[in-house]
Amino acid sequence: NAGVTQTPKFQVLKTGQSMTLQCAQDMNHEYMSWYRQDPGMGLRLIHYSVGAGITDQGEVPNGYNVSRSTTEDFPLRLLSAAPSQTSVYFCASSYSASGSSYEQYFGPGTRLTVT
Amino acid sequence: TQLLEQSPQFLSIQEGENLTVYCNSSSVFSSLQWYRQEPGEGPVLLVTVVTGGEVKKLKRLTFQFGDARKDSSLHITAAQPGDTGLYLCAGGTGTYKYIFGTGTRLKVLA
Numbered sequence: 001n002a003g004v005t006q007t008p009k010f011q012v013l014k015t016g017q018s019m020t021l022q023c024a025q026d027m028n029h030e031y032m033s034w035y036r037q038d039p040g041m042g043l044r045l046i047h048y049s050v051g052a053g054i055t056d057q058g059e060v061p062n063g064y065n066v067s068r069s070t071t072e073d074f075p076l077r078l079l080s081a082a083p084s085q086t087s088v089y090f091c092a093s094s095y096s097a098s099g100s101s102y103e104q105y106f107g108p109g110t111r112l113t114v115t
Numbered sequence: 116t117q118l119l120e121q122s123p124q125f126l127s128i129q130e131g132e133n134l135t136v137y138c139n140s141s142s143v144f145s146s147l148q149w150y151r152q153e154p155g156e157g158p159v160l161l162v163t164v165v166t167g168g169e170v171k172k173l174k175r176l177t178f179q180f181g182d183a184r185k186d187s188s189l190h191i192t193a194a195q196p197g198d199t200g201l202y203l204c205a206g207g208t209g210t211y212k213y214i215f216g217t218g219t220r221l222k223v224l225a
Binding site: 004031033035040041042043044045048050058090092094097098100101102103104105106107108109 | 119124145148155156157158159160163165203205207209212213215216217218
């Protein structure tokens, strides 16, 4: 049981380039999400999915696209990279632990630098 | 906009000391979670509290949810170097989404 896996671990892009960050989970969790982590700002939600075929925007969605064709995979696409997108990106999957709480499991992260 | 402020931002203490980290908001949350994150890794869930006034203990860690469900604290007794890391609180919105705090970076010196 690998949990949540992310690739690549590190990536350097030039301004204007596009790329896809991969995320996969093997826990059959219904919910998946993408966060970015910047110093002093905690984790901010980019996009999330409540099931295959269903996605929605989080707090900071501009410049990113997502799709969810299967329960397992939730890739994040950077359309035209900008230096402001330099960050550490985390993918998480979760399930409903009770009526009002969800337990999230995070991947190891992708450290992205845009020059 | 719901915000969660954590204090202190940074904490450096000697092994064996006690410490408390605070997580505060003006908003009411349906639940409150605490995570620990180590360098180069993703956050790991430590605990979820859902009831106002609830206290949970995890070995040397004690978590409390405020009576009004707007704040929480994490108390560590007799800190050890293995407790070193970034501690994050996250407030539940009643849906799948959580609002994360700004984090407290703890360093425990041997």
